Amino acid sequence: MKFINHCLPLLSLMILGSCNVKKTELSSSLKNSYKNDFYIGTALSADQIEEKDAKVDSLICRQFNAITAENIMKSMFVHPQKDKYDFALTDKFVAFGEKNKMFIHGHTLIWHSQLAPWMEKIKDSTEMKAFMNDHITTIVSKYKGRINSWDVVNEALNDDGTLRKSVFLNTLGESYLADAFKLAAKADPKVDLYYNDYNLEDPAKREGAINLIKKIKAAGGKVDGIGSQGHWNLNSPSLEEIEKSILAYSALGVKVAFTELDITVLPNPWDLKGADVNQKFEGNPKMNPYPETLPDSIQNKLAQRYADIFKLFLKHKDKISRVTFWGVHDGQSWLNDWPIKGRTNYPLLFDTKLQPKKAYNSVMQLKEVKE
Ligand code: G3I
Numbered sequence: 001m002k003f004i005n006h007c008l009p010l011l012s013l014m015i016l017g018s019c020n021v022k023k024t025e026l027s028s029s030l031k032n033s034y035k036n037d038f039y040i041g042t043a044l045s046a047d048q049i050e051e052k053d054a055k056v057d058s059l060i061c062r063q064f065n066a067i068t069a070e071n072i073m074k075s076m077f078v079h080p081q082k083d084k085y086d087f088a089l090t091d092k093f094v095a096f097g098e099k100n101k102m103f104i105h106g107h108t109l110i111w112h113s114q115l116a117p118w119m120e121k122i123k124d125s126t127e128m129k130a131f132m133n134d135h136i137t138t139i140v141s142k143y144k145g146r147i148n149s150w151d152v153v154n155e156a157l158n159d160d161g162t163l164r165k166s167v168f169l170n171t172l173g174e175s176y177l178a179d180a181f182k183l184a185a186k187a188d189p190k191v192d193l194y195y196n197d198y199n200l201e202d203p204a205k206r207e208g209a210i211n212l213i214k215k216i217k218a219a220g221g222k223v224d225g226i227g228s229q230g231h232w233n234l235n236s237p238s239l240e241e242i243e244k245s246i247l248a249y250s251a252l253g254v255k256v257a258f259t260e261l262d263i264t265v266l267p268n269p270w271d272l273k274g275a276d277v278n279q280k281f282e283g284n285p286k287m288n289p290y291p292e293t294l295p296d297s298i299q300n301k302l303a304q305r306y307a308d309i310f311k312l313f314l315k316h317k318d319k320i321s322r323v324t325f326w327g328v329h330d331g332q333s334w335l336n337d338w339p340i341k342g343r344t345n346y347p348l349l350f351d352t353k354l355q356p357k358k359a360y361n362s363v364m365q366l367k368e369v370k371e
Contacts, residue, residue, distance in 0.1 A: 041066030041324030112166035140187035149192035161208025181221030196227035225255035262347035
């Protein structure tokens with residue numbers, strides 16, 4: 001213990017500008033504090049995958065032991081034309097995770113959004129079947145044994161729990177769901193396969209998700225986990241609904257992961273929840289109340305909200321495989337541009353200057369109390 005305290009300043013100096021896992025092993029961090037509980041992940045932008053900023057790079061390596069690509073694995077980037085894949089950045093992403101001994105999560109194989117233009121034109125079941133077969137088999141086989149888990153299907157549900165009328169449902173009917181999981185399992189029998197969605201704590205959508213997992217399993221699909229994205233706000237969903245969901249999903253015999261966690265602190269007059277990326281709204285100054293800095297009162301609320309959530313996660317750590325934040329720091333968050341472009345949001349644990357916020361301390365303190 002003495003050695004650790006004595007060496008901490010030296011260690012932090014050594015960490016700056018480097019991404020050496022050994023040097024970060026002794027330092028105080030999310031990944032070290034939670035190492036016996038669940039993986040602590042982050043989503044990486046293309047620049048972060050390319051290690052363009054040494055300070056961001058060292059923060060990623062110091063704090064997180066799991067990674068997801070925020071965008072570059074989506075079909076429009078990785079499969080831009082029918083007969084052309086582009087693995088330049090996905091290769092770098094996987095190499096980054098391997099170099100730093102991180103858990104590597106693939107996001108995402110079958111999603112109605114961010115499709116390449118050629119895919120949007122597919123209208124019949126034969127062509128769509130061929131697309132799914134080729135897309136899933138090619139990508140999952142390529143990273144067989146190197147990627148640890150996949151979001152096989154993303155956001156297949158409407159908020160009322162019914163199936164979204166996506167291009168996949170429209171051309172193939174609901175059998176596309178089980179087929180996607182079967183194809184992924186065939187390409188890499190050992191990789192963990194997840195269904196991923198937002199608003200999964202709402203009772204109606206929860207019921208829909210439970211039915212969906214049951215149906216996929218009944219049809220012979222292998223589902224290892226359910227990913228709740230966790231795009232939440234300061235008041236909702238309630239801790240009660242989050243807990244009910246963890247229990248309900250775990251009762252299906254699958255792992256529960258929180259895959260895209262962030263907490264918006266900005267006003268939302270349309271009572272918008274979740275993450276339907278097609279919704280866009282006009283902005284006005286009232287909708288961007290903290291353009292320079294977040295007031296202490298809200299900073300404290302955010303810290304308390306994160307503490308409450310992580311306390312619940314710890315209570316159910318036996319059921320939770322991974323908690324991944326949707327971004328490394330506030331400056332990177334998609335919530336600065338959604339649902340209104342150009343706002344300043346504060347949803348993560350590190351600020352735009354890469355400094356830990358009160359919310360970081362509150363998450364860390366949950367572990368310090370016990371040790
Ligand atoms: O790459 C272009 C860049 O060239 C251009 O200058 C810039 C101008 O706005 O746009 C850039 O593309 C943006 C891209 O993110 C990369 O930053 C797109 O406009 C923007 O729409 C896209 O948003 C992403 C969104 O998915 C799109 O669906 C967000 O970064 C990403 O965080 C978000 O992630 C989704 C998950 O995959 C699924 N769950 C919901 C979650 C939040 O929407």
